[in-house]
Amino acid sequence: MLFQVAYRNVLRNWKRSxxxxxxxxxxxxxxxxxxxxxxxxxxxxxxxxxxxRISHVQIHHPDFLESRSxxxxxxxxxxxxxxxxxxxxxxAATARVVLEGMASTAExxxxxxxxxxxxxxxxxxxxxxxxxxxGSYFEDGKxxxxxxxxxxxxxxxxxxxxxVVLSTQDVDGNIVATSVRVVGIFRTESxxxxxxxxxxxxxxxxxxxxxxxxxxxVAIVLNSPDQLEAATVDxxxxxxxxxxxSWKALAPELGYMNDFIGIYLxxxxxxxxxxxxxxxxxxxxxxxxxRIREFGVLSAIGMKGGRVFAMIMLESMVLSLTGAVxxxxxxxxxxALLGETGxxxxxxxxxxxxxxxxxxFYPAMPFVFYQHIIIWVLLAAFSASLYPAWKAIRLDPxxxxxxx
Amino acid sequence: MKLxxxxxxxxxxxxxxxxxxxxxxxxxxxxxxxLMRSMQLGSYEYMIQNxxxxxxxxxxxxxxxxxxxxxxxxxxxxxxxMRGALAGVEYVSDxxxxxxxxxxxxxxxxxxxxxxxxxxxxLEDRMNGLEAKVIRGSYLDPHxxxxxxxxxxxxxxxxxxxxxxxxxxQGYHGIIAAGKYPVEGIVKFxxxxxxxxxxxxxxxxxxELYGMPGEVNSASLMIDHPRHQAEVLERVKALxxxxxxxxxxxxxxxxxxxxxxxxxxxxILMLVILYVVIGFGVFGTVMMMTIERxxxxxxxxAVGMHRxxxxxxxxxxxxxxxxxxxxxxxxASLPIMVYYAKNPIRLTGELAxxxxxxxxxxxxxxxxxPGIIGAQMLxxxxxxxxxxxxxxxxxxxxxxxxxxxx
Numbered sequence: 001m002l003f004q005v006a007y008r009n010v011l012r013n014w015k016r017s018x019x020x021x022x023x024x025x026x027x028x029x030x031x032x033x034x035x036x037x038x039x040x041x042x043x044x045x046x047x048x049x050x051x052x053r054i055s056h057v058q059i060h061h062p063d064f065l066e067s068r069s070x071x072x073x074x075x076x077x078x079x080x081x082x083x084x085x086x087x088x089x090x091x092a093a094t095a096r097v098v099l100e101g102m103a104s105t106a107e108x109x110x111x112x113x114x115x116x117x118x119x120x121x122x123x124x125x126x127x128x129x130x131x132x133x134x135g136s137y138f139e140d141g142k143x144x145x146x147x148x149x150x151x152x153x154x155x156x157x158x159x160x161x162x163x164v165v166l167s168t169q170d171v172d173g174n175i176v177a178t179s180v181r182v183v184g185i186f187r188t189e190s191x192x193x194x195x196x197x198x199x200x201x202x203x204x205x206x207x208x209x210x211x212x213x214x215x216x217x218v219a220i221v222l223n224s225p226d227q228l229e230a231a232t233v234d235x236x237x238x239x240x241x242x243x244x245x246s247w248k249a250l251a252p253e254l255g256y257m258n259d260f261i262g263i264y265l266x267x268x269x270x271x272x273x274x275x276x277x278x279x280x281x282x283x284x285x286x287x288x289x290x291r292i293r294e295f296g297v298l299s300a301i302g303m304k305g306g307r308v309f310a311m312i313m314l315e316s317m318v319l320s321l322t323g324a325v326x327x328x329x330x331x332x333x334x335x336a337l338l339g340e341t342g343x344x345x346x347x348x349x350x351x352x353x354x355x356x357x358x359x360x361f362y363p364a365m366p367f368v369f370y371q372h373i374i375i376w377v378l379l380a381a382f383s384a385s386l387y388p389a390w391k392a393i394r395l396d397p398x399x400x401x402x403x404x
Numbered sequence: 405m406k407l408x409x410x411x412x413x414x415x416x417x418x419x420x421x422x423x424x425x426x427x428x429x430x431x432x433x434x435x436x437x438x439l440m441r442s443m444q445l446g447s448y449e450y451m452i453q454n455x456x457x458x459x460x461x462x463x464x465x466x467x468x469x470x471x472x473x474x475x476x477x478x479x480x481x482x483x484x485x486m487r488g489a490l491a492g493v494e495y496v497s498d499x500x501x502x503x504x505x506x507x508x509x510x511x512x513x514x515x516x517x518x519x520x521x522x523x524x525x526x527l528e529d530r531m532n533g534l535e536a537k538v539i540r541g542s543y544l545d546p547h548x549x550x551x552x553x554x555x556x557x558x559x560x561x562x563x564x565x566x567x568x569x570x571x572x573x574q575g576y577h578g579i580i581a582a583g584k585y586p587v588e589g590i591v592k593f594x595x596x597x598x599x600x601x602x603x604x605x606x607x608x609x610x611x612e613l614y615g616m617p618g619e620v621n622s623a624s625l626m627i628d629h630p631r632h633q634a635e636v637l638e639r640v641k642a643l644x645x646x647x648x649x650x651x652x653x654x655x656x657x658x659x660x661x662x663x664x665x666x667x668x669x670x671x672i673l674m675l676v677i678l679y680v681v682i683g684f685g686v687f688g689t690v691m692m693m694t695i696e697r698x699x700x701x702x703x704x705x706a707v708g709m710h711r712x713x714x715x716x717x718x719x720x721x722x723x724x725x726x727x728x729x730x731x732x733x734x735x736a737s738l739p740i741m742v743y744y745a746k747n748p749i750r751l752t753g754e755l756a757x758x759x760x761x762x763x764x765x766x767x768x769x770x771x772x773x774p775g776i777i778g779a780q781m782l783x784x785x786x787x788x789x790x791x792x793x794x795x796x797x798x799x800x801x802x803x804x805x806x807x808x809x810x
Contacts, residue, residue, distance in 0.1 A: 016692060023684030030677030038670065067560060069514055102508055102517040102573070108475040109506045109574045111517030111601060155474055167508065169515035175508060175572065191659065192597075256757060268674055271436055275678055278429045279685040285425055286692050351662020 002307060006314035013287065017319055020283045024276050024323025025330065028373065031272045032331025035265045036363040037343060042261040044361040045189060046254050051127045052188040054247045054254070055219040057232055062243045064216055065250075068100055070169060070209065074242060077215040081121075083238055084220060089231040091223045092124035097205045098216040101168030103148075103198055107157045114166055114198045116205030116215075125219050128186050128199070135160045135184035143204060147184035149194030158182050166198060170209040178208050190356040254356075269373065273380045276320075280384035284316050288388045295392050305393035312389035313382070320381030328370055338363040408713070412720035419693075423725060426689040430729025430784060431736070433682040437675055437780050438737040439770075444671045446745065446771035448664050452630070454765075455660055456653050457532045458595075461500060461624025462633050463652045465490075465644055470621060471656055476505040477577055479619040480648065490625065493639050498626040500527045503610045503619065507573025507581065509553070509603055511561040518557055518601040520571060522610025522620075531626055534591065534604070541565035541589035544606050550588030552604035558590050560600070565589060571603065575614040583613045594760050679783060687791045690722055694795040701799060702807030711799050718795040726788035730781050738777075744770040 010017045050056065059080070061072040074080065077095035084093040097116030102109050119138040123129045128147070129137040138145055146164060148156075158164055160182055167177040180200060188194055206212060222231050228246045236244040248255040288295075295308055342362045345352060349359040416423050456462055464471075470478040482501045490499045503522035508515050525544040529535040534552075535543040544552050551569050553561075563569055567587050575581030585605065593599040611617045627636050633652055641650045654661045704714060748769035751759065756766035 015695070016688065019684055019688040019691060023681050023688070026684065027677060027681035030673075030680060034670070034673050034677060068516070069560070100516045102506060104574055106578060107473060107477070110474075111506045111519065154472075157473055157475070169510075173513050173515070175510070175515060252757060271440070271674075272678060272681060275433065275436065275681040275685070278432055279681065279688065282425050282429055282685060283688055283692075286422060286689070289421065290692075290696070345666065348662045348666045351659045351664070351666055354659030355663055 002311055003314055006311050006318055009311070009315050010318050016283060016287065020279055020319050021323040021326065023279045024320055024377070025327035027272045027276050028324060028327025028377070029330040029334065031269050032328065032365065032370075032373070033334050033338070033363070035269065035369070036331075036335040036338070036365040038261055038265060039365060039369075040339075040343075040361045040363040041357060042257055043364075045357045046258055048189040048358050049251065049254055049356055050225075050247055052131060053126065053190065053193055054251050055125055056222040056225055056228060057220040057235060057244060057246055058250055059218040059220070059235070059239055060216065060243050060245075062241075064098075065243070068098075070099055070171070070211075070216070073097075073211070073214045073216045074218070075214055077213055077218065080218055080239070084218070084235075087235065087238065089222055089224075089227075089234055091221045092121075093218060093220045094118060094121035094125045095202070095215040096122075096217045096219065097202055097209075097211075097214070099168045099205065099209065101166055101198075103152065103156060104165045104167070105156045105158055105162065108155065110152060110155050110196075112152065112166070112196050112198045114168060114200060114205060116202035117199050118202050122199075125221050128188070131186040131188055132184045133187045135182070137184050138201065140183065143201075144178065144180045145183045145200070146180040147186060147199040148182055149197045150185050150187040151191055151194040152196065152198070153182065153185050155195065160185065164198075166200070168209065171211055176208055178204075189353055189358045191350075191353045192356070194353075257356075269376065273376050276377075277380045277384045280316055280320060280381055281387060283319075284312065284385050284388035285391065287315075288312065288392045291392075309389045309393050312392050313385050316381050316385035316388070317378070320377055320384075324374060324377040328373060332365075332370065335363050335365055408717055408720050412717050412724055415717070415721050416724055422689070422693065426686065426725050427729045427732065429682065429685045429689070430726050431733045433678070433685075434730050434733025434780055434784060435737050437678060437783075438733065438776060439740065440671070440675065440678075441776045441780070442737075442741050442770045442772070443768065444668070444771075445773055445776060446769045448668070449771055449773075450748075450767070450769050451660070451664065452653070455657060460653045460656050461498075461531065462627050462630065463625050463637055463640065463650060464656065465623045465625070465640065466621065466649050466651070468647055468649050471649065471651060474505075476503075476575070476614060476616075476621065479503070479576075479616060479621050481618050482620040482623060483618075486623075486644075489643060490623065490640065493636060493643065495627045495629070495632040495636050496625050496640075497628050498527055498530060500524065500531050500624040500626070501607060501620040502622050502624065503607060503614065503616070504621055505573065505614065507571045507603075509557060509561065509601070510570040510572060511563050511567065514561050516557065516560055516601060518553075518603045520573070520603045520605065520610065520613075522605050522607045522613075524607050525604075528604075531624070537591040537593060538589045539592045541587070543589055544604060545588070546606055547608070548588065548606055549585060549609050550606075551585035552589045552591055553587055554599045554602040555590050555592040556596070556600040557602065558587070563587050569603070571613060576616040576619070579615050581614045585609070594765060596760075679787065682784075683787045683790070686722075686726070686787050687794065690718075690791040691794050693721075694718070694798050698798070698802070698807045701802055702804040705802065705804040706808060711802075714799050715792070715796045718799070719789070719792045722788045722792050723785060726784050730784050734777050734781070741770050741772055744768075745772040 061074055064072040081093055081095055084090045099114045101112055101114045103112045133150060137147060156164060162182050163179050164182060165177050165179050167175055170176045232244055232246040298308060339362045342360060344360045346359050352359050467478040467480045487499050490496060501524055505520060506517055507520045509518035525546050553569060558564060565587055569585045569587050572582045611619060627633060637650060637652055644650060701714060748767035751766040751768055759766040
């Protein structure tokens with residue numbers, strides 16, 4: 001009964017109701033679409049970073065990440081890979097030699113990280129092979145070939161088939177150099193990586209520095225990435241003396257990026273909902289003040305204060321929920337549409353890549369986000385109508401009927 | 405005119421409660437928008453300031469093509485007369501020469517590629533406070549043969565103050581550059597990349613290492629205020645003539661500019677959404693006022709008030725109402741903005757870590773740019789004017805007799 005009264009009251013002044021419903025709906029619509037865009041941008045950037053560079057889990061000598069020294073490596077990579085292949089957690093794994101060095105051409109010299117890889121294994125672990133903008137991924141089978149980042153190529157003034165001299169330190173601490181030919185140039189979502197990464201075949205790099213079967217990094221792709229922590233623990237048990245770390249530990253900024261955007265979006269939604277709360281309070285308060293006489297009459301004929309209170313609360317709930325349903329429907333629809341077409345910020349590619357953001361992405365919003373919104377809106381509607389409802393029952397009926 | 409103002413003002417206070425409710429919604433909108441915007445613009449100003457100080461300066465002079473190639477061969481002779489001429493340009497506060505290139509830095513056992521910066525120690529310190537970043541040993545002597553190395557490089561190479569650093573690399577036109585330098589001091593940078601691999605030498609020492617006495621790769625200019633950048637850029641271009649490139653920081657680092665543009669677009673989008681919500685609130689209030697006052701409008705028109713004057717009165721009322729909200733909002737936000745511009749919020753936790761990794765001190769200064777307040781005022785006034793379209797339509801179609809009877 002009370003619900004019906006509330007519902008009719010909402011319809012009675014439909015213009016006022018429509019305005020507040022539109023305010024809520026448009027706010028939520030904008031909020032949802034903007035959040036989905038920012039969320040997708042971060043989420044896809046993090047995934048791109050994992051796919052192209054970091055993978056899910058990496059294994060190093062415990063000192064390697066700190067020292068970056070060629071001596072802090074791991075022997076018997078084939079044995080390690082064999083062990084990993086037997087684990088149910090692991091989808092693919094690869095072992096790399098990682099050396100700090102310098103790349104130089106006749107024009108200039110640049111500090112680089114040289115990765116000695118097994119191209120066939122690497123293809124199963126990272127997406128670099130599919131990120132080539134020029135050339136191929138060690139496909140000609142010849143020796144002394146290198147695949148380098150696009151920014152590095154630009155800095156070095158190197159093109160496809162250019163010769164580049166790589167120098168680094170060998171196992172005895174002497175400086176050694178080798179000349180390689182650029183056969184592939186790649187472009188990831190991260191400019192800093194593209195500025196410093198050089199890939200060569202592992203055997204060639206080992207020969208240059210005088211080691212055999214001695215790697216610095218084992219990168220692993222998991223079967224189920226959402227069981228990251230459990231998998232890391234499991235893998236650590238397989239290699240007790242080594243540092244087994246998840247991407248969250250390896251690249252904390254990516255994890256923060258995820259967390260940060262989450263907080264940012266919540267704050268943003270809170271601001272919008274706060275603004276809505278004001279709209280609801282204003283409208284309900286005005287509606288209550290306009291209807292003082294009505295409330296006077298209602299209580300004079302015996303309606304209890306509690307029921308008037310509940311009626312006002314219900315009215316604002318009906319208003320807010322209608323707005324919320326409309327807003328969420330419109331928002332979810334727009335997000336689905338954008339998710340199909342995608343968003344391309346190619347015009348800002350340089351700035352985005354400098355901070356490791358992808359330039360093309362497909363907005364999407366996890367379902368739980370919508371649940372949050374509904375809870376938020378209900379809470380806001382509830383607290384927004386407390387004061388107007390309280391105001392309505394505090395009026396003295398006789399006074400109200402007479403004065404207004 | 406005075407009459408309308410008076411009339412509008414009195415109308416506002418006839419229903420005090422309703423006016424206060426509407427004013428408060430504008431007030432909160434302005435406070436939220438101002439703080440959001442001021443925080444965002446503040447972070448950009450801070451970011452630019454940081455980038456400019458720590459890397460390029462407001463603009464740089466290079467030999468033609470240097471910025472694209474970064475080749476040590478693309479250098480120019482930096483004479484005292486050139487320095488004098490540049491320093492003489494109006495608004496230029498400092499001219500900072502540098503010779504920068506990569507070389508291998510080595511100790512007895514370990515080698516790593518490092519950025520070797522040949523600098524003028526005094527000028528560099530004035531620009532980016534390098535001396536204060538020394539954590540052990542002493543700062544560079546302008547004429548000394550010592551080296552300053554970053555903390556990360558020192559621990560990687562196992563070098564500390566008093567040890568010998570070996571530099572080995574490619575010099576001018578491909579000659580081999582090699583030299584031994586005593587480590588005089590260790591500097592610590594917040595940026596991991598800079599902290600991992602930076603070497604500083606006094607400019608003459610670096611010039612000798614690379615076999616290019618008197619030559620530099622870049623001369624950075626600091627100016628007294630960012631707003632003079634375009635003007636100074638033009639003058640310097642005319643001054644140095646052909647064979648040189650003169651680039652502003654925004655031209656040298658388009659990625660920073662774009663990152664700011666993207667973020668700014670996001671911020672503006674959010675403000676638009678906020679304002680749509682607020683706009684509906686203001687519109688709703690104006691609508692309510694109109695509906696309730698149909699009778700009054702009818703009476704006024706019956707006694708001979710022209711429709712256009714009535715619209716003008718309601719417009720004035722709405723503008724008054726919004727202005728009170730805007731002014732109150734600005735007055736409430738301004739002290740907060742001023743306070744946090746002077747005493748930036750110091751971030752902690754994970755967000756701070758991210759900022760450090762991107763090379764910034766983890767603080768969040770608010771912008772005091774008065775333009776923000778002006779912009780918010782304009783937007784809110786615009787909303788008020790749009791809202792008046794409703795009463796305007798009602799008044800245009802009003803039939804006084806019907807309205808008075810209702």
